Amino acid sequence: MADIIEVRNFTFFYGSFRAIRELNLSIRANQITALIGPSGCGKSTFLRSLNRMNDTIRGTHVQGEVLLDGQNIYAPEVDVTELRQRVGMVFQRPNPFPQSIYDNVAFGPRVLGMDRTQNLETIVRESLEKAVLWDEVKDHLRTSALDLSPGQQQRLCIARTIAVRPEVILMDEPCSALDPVATLRIEDLMRELARDYTIVIVTHNMQQAARASDWTGFFWLGELVEFRETADLFSNPREALTEAYISGRRG
Amino acid sequence: MNVTTADDTTSTGQAGPLTGTTDRGTWREFFVEHAIKAAGISMIAIVGLIFFFLLREGLPTLGEVPLGALLGTRWYPIEELYGLIPLVIGSLLVTAGSVLIAVPLGLTTAIYLSEIAPQWQRDILKPLIEVLAGIPSIVLGFLGWVALAPLIQSLGAPTGLTAFTGSLVLAYMALPTIISISEDALYAVPKEYRDGALAIGATQWQAIRMVVLRAASPGLVTAVMLGIGRAIGETMAVMMVTGNAANMPAFGPAILFEPVRTMTATIAAEMGEVSQGSVHYHTLFLIGILLFIITFAINSLAGRLIGGQEQRRKRGQI
Numbered sequence: 039m040a041d042i043i044e045v046r047n048f049t050f051f052y053g054s055f056r057a058i059r060e061l062n063l064s065i066r067a068n069q070i071t072a073l074i075g076p077s078g079c080g081k082s083t084f085l086r087s088l089n090r091m092n093d094t095i096r097g098t099h100v101q102g103e104v105l106l107d108g109q110n111i112y113a114p115e116v117d118v119t120e121l122r123q124r125v126g127m128v129f130q131r132p133n134p135f136p137q138s139i140y141d142n143v144a145f146g147p148r149v150l151g152m153d154r155t156q157n158l159e160t161i162v163r164e165s166l167e168k169a170v171l172w173d174e175v176k177d178h179l180r181t182s183a184l185d186l187s188p189g190q191q192q193r194l195c196i197a198r199t200i201a202v203r204p205e206v207i208l209m210d211e212p213c214s215a216l217d218p219v220a221t222l223r224i225e226d227l228m229r230e231l232a233r234d235y236t237i238v239i240v241t242h243n244m245q246q247a248a249r250a251s252d253w254t255g256f257f258w259l260g261e262l263v264e265f266r267e268t269a270d271l272f273s274n275p276r277e278a279l280t281e282a283y284i285s286g287r288r289g
Numbered sequence: 290m291n292v293t294t295a296d297d298t299t300s301t302g303q304a305g306p307l308t309g310t311t312d313r314g315t316w317r318e319f320f321v322e323h324a325i326k327a328a329g330i331s332m333i334a335i336v337g338l339i340f341f342f343l344l345r346e347g348l349p350t351l352g353e354v355p356l357g358a359l360l361g362t363r364w365y366p367i368e369e370l371y372g373l374i375p376l377v378i379g380s381l382l383v384t385a386g387s388v389l390i391a392v393p394l395g396l397t398t399a400i401y402l403s404e405i406a407p408q409w410q411r412d413i414l415k416p417l418i419e420v421l422a423g424i425p426s427i428v429l430g431f432l433g434w435v436a437l438a439p440l441i442q443s444l445g446a447p448t449g450l451t452a453f454t455g456s457l458v459l460a461y462m463a464l465p466t467i468i469s470i471s472e473d474a475l476y477a478v479p480k481e482y483r484d485g486a487l488a489i490g491a492t493q494w495q496a497i498r499m500v501v502l503r504a505a506s507p508g509l510v511t512a513v514m515l516g517i518g519r520a521i522g523e524t525m526a527v528m529m530v531t532g533n534a535a536n537m538p539a540f541g542p543a544i545l546f547e548p549v550r551t552m553t554a555t556i557a558a559e560m561g562e563v564s565q566g567s568v569h570y571h572t573l574f575l576i577g578i579l580l581f582i583i584t585f586a587i588n589s590l591a592g593r594l595i596g597g598q599e600q601r602r603k604r605g606q607i
């Protein structure tokens with residue numbers, strides 16, 4: 039299976055604080071990769087490095103490379119908006135815009151001009167169907183997205199992301215604001231989505247990583263301690279640190 | 290001794306059944322409630338009295354001066370000419386001009402401050418704008434008279450004291466209100482919305498235009514309305530710089546560059562000279578009624594706009 043993202047000697051700084059250190063990692067296409075580790079170990083920072091969302095924070099800089107399909111996303115000629123269209127992101131707290139359900143999903147196609155060549159309504163419908171939200175909202179697409187439940191809002195954010203046909207979807211603790219039922223629905227949805235997209239998910243929930251991912255990376259103090267297939271990492275961790283973390287949290 | 294008493298009261302209160310309030314509480318509540326009621330009623334009464342007074346002093350004009358004359362184009366009380374049209378047009382010109390200047394300038398400044406400017410510029414500009422809001426209008430009028438008017442004359446207008454000069458001064462007065470309220474509205478838009486837009490591949494400008502401005506729109510409307518409200522109410526500054534000529538301006542491309550006189554300025558300038566109860570006196574009050582109606586209309590329009598926006602926003606259509 040091909041690697042879609044390759045991270046080489048990647049180091050990340052907030053000002054002079056080094057949040058990620060000399061990280062090397064490959065992410066397989068059409069697989070779900072989970073990143074686990076204690077809070078503050080740099081999972082979100084790393085995830086946000088993959089679509090350069092950290093560019094919005096002043097005073098940050100990076101060393102090393104992140105290759106997307108072989109091209110370094112930190113190269114000067116890279117168009118960040120195009121990068122973010124290809125590598126989408128779902129946030130920890132559902133953040134639908136205070137607009138209608140329809141306008142939320144149509145947002146990306148509109149800003150990227152996709153509606154000039156394709157039917158916007160079809161894009162919206164297909165995206166909502168893929169996010170398994172269509173049946174719940176098809177009769178009130180013009181009502182506010184803020185009236186949806188948190189779980190529906192998060193699926194709407196997923197629909198909004200896939201409306202621009204990304205290759206990779208980054209998810210930063212997408213279920214931490216959701217109840218267990220809504221959480222399981224998102225996990226099922228991730229499985230479905232992995233057919234068409236590559237998914238990288240940060241989670242503090244070890245069961246979720248074990249249940250829902252193919253690969254798991256364990257972060258500790260800005261370093262990647264261990265990165266293996268999920269089943270192996272949980273049943274048979276190589277590093278003592280990983281072992282301590284997953285058993286400590288399980289018990 | 291006091292402490293013990295207080296403790297006793299408390300413990301008695303806690304131990305006893307929850308019957309609601311003690312005697313002292315009831316009395317205090319009664320007093321506060323009625324004081325608030327009285328204040329509210331007297332406010333309504335005062336507004337009612339003002340309105341009644343306005344009507345009593347202003348309406349007789351309608352019997353004394355024929356309607357056709359009131360709608361005439363000359364305001365020249367010495368010759369018993371009471372055409373209100375030039376004054377209304379003067380007010381409209383000056384206010385419309387100031388809105389056209391202040392709204393785009395104010396909104397773009399607010400967008401710059403909240404979305405683009407680095408922190409240190411915000412730190413300097415925000416307090417500066419609050420200070421500008423505190424400059425008395427008469428001072429601004431004076432500045433307009435000594436500095437702005439000569440400038441406008443040097444640009445080719447026959448006189449520097451024109452509707453446009455008034456518009457500039459009023460715009461300047463409305464700007465701090467518009468900037469600071471709309472900046473607050475923009476700043477209150479959660480960062481998550483901007484992140485959400487950027488993460489899909491929107492440019493910063495697209496995120497501002499399609500998400501941030503829409504989310505902040507009720508606040509922006511309020512800002513503009515309050516700004517306009519401030520502009521309409523200003524009398525003195527405008528009186529100093531618009532030339533104070535109660536003539537019909539000649540309609541044409543240069544209409545803003547002619548001297549005018551506003552309704553407010555007319556009242557302020559002439560009220561001191563009229564004899565009470567005269568036709569002139571009554572007419573000035575009629576102008577007051579007219580202003581009252583216009584302001585009321587604008588306020589309720591603003592209220593409806595804001596209310597409608599609020600509802601549409603709740604329904605997610607904005």
Ligand SMILES: Nc1ncnc2c1ncn2[C@@H]1O[C@H](COP(=O)(O)OP(=O)(O)O)[C@@H](O)[C@H]1O
Nearest residue numbers: 052055057076077078079080081082083084095
């Ligand atoms: N905007 C920021 N500015 C400075 N330091 C930050 C910022 N965001 C995160 N950090 C620091 O970087 C480290 C990693 O944070 P983060 O990536 O959010 O961790 P995680 O997602 O694993 O909890 C933490 O020490 C945190 O304090």
Ligand SMILES: [Mg+2]
Nearest residue numbers: 081082083210
């Ligand atoms: Mg995090």
